[in-house]
Amino acid sequence: MHTTVSYKRTLRKYIGLCNICKRKKSLSWDHVPPRGGIELTPTEIRSVFQLLTDDEKGDKPRESQNGVKFRTICRDCNNQLGIQYDAVINDFAIGVGRYLTSSLKLPAIINFRTKPARLIRGILGHLLSAKMEFESAVFDEQVRNILFDEKAELPQDINVFFWVYPYPETIIARDIVMLAVRGDFSNVAMFQILKYFPIAYLVVTEPRYEGLDELTRFRDLGLDDEAEIPIRLGRVEHRHWPELVDRGNIVLGGASLEESVWAKPRRKDRNPV
Secondary structure (H helix, E strand, C coil): CCCCCHHHHHCCCCEEECCCCCCEEEEEEEECCCCCCCCCCCEEEEEHHHHHCCCCCCCCCEEECCCCEEEEEEHHHHHHHHHHHHHHHHHHHHHHHHHHHCCCCCCCEEEEEECHHHHHHHHHHHHHHCCCCCCCCHHHHHHHHHCCCCCCCCCCCCEEEEEECCCCCEEEEEEEEEEEECCEEEEEEEEEEEEECCEEEEEECCCCCCCCEEHHHHCCCCCCCCEEEEEECCCECCCCCCCCCECCECEECCHHHHCCEEEEECCCCCCCC
16 A cells, blocks of 8 residues: 655745744744754655555655754744753653663663653644644644743643654654554543653653653743753653554544654765755
């Protein structure tokens, strides 16, 4: 089964509706994950849909010289996202990356001090940016309402989980439906996924998922309140967990699934387009 790589639609027109403020403005590029927390290398980009359908060889990948990026938000929102949240996101990624690449014998759990409220909002903001088509979906509107409002409460059905991710691929999947409990086909939930070295994030409408540590247990902290986040170095899942379809999981989705991103460092035997 073949599918067209819809990532090309990230090349939205210069003028369009901003995914964050909803105004028709000149759109700018947003790197997802943000620049500064990951090395921006030449990248081959396919759709997650190709991964799920085992169609890696079916279509030629799109290539980018500097990582995964989306032209979906205006410059003002892009700047705000960067100023308010990217330093915290990148500091967290760099810190966890040091643990994963350290030659020292480390304990199974390391505590990392950060500002959880900024980290959560930053992840949500970049997930909102990482959507090719402007929509007024529930998740999108929830994030728009709280992203730059310091006093806004995070909705109870937005739950952000994380785990270490020691792989070079970047995976971004928006608005996919999977089993709320793996192996239990009686209940499903809505998921958003952002995975890149060295950390993976999962946003779920359910309050728990497969024993993962939760960032949103700190949902009531102020933007500049700090907390110790446990990093479980011993919990390493398969690189395509949890989105890969197997006996304990199903994946459903519409256009957002087909347009979701599966990016890998470009093979050395390929020349850039």
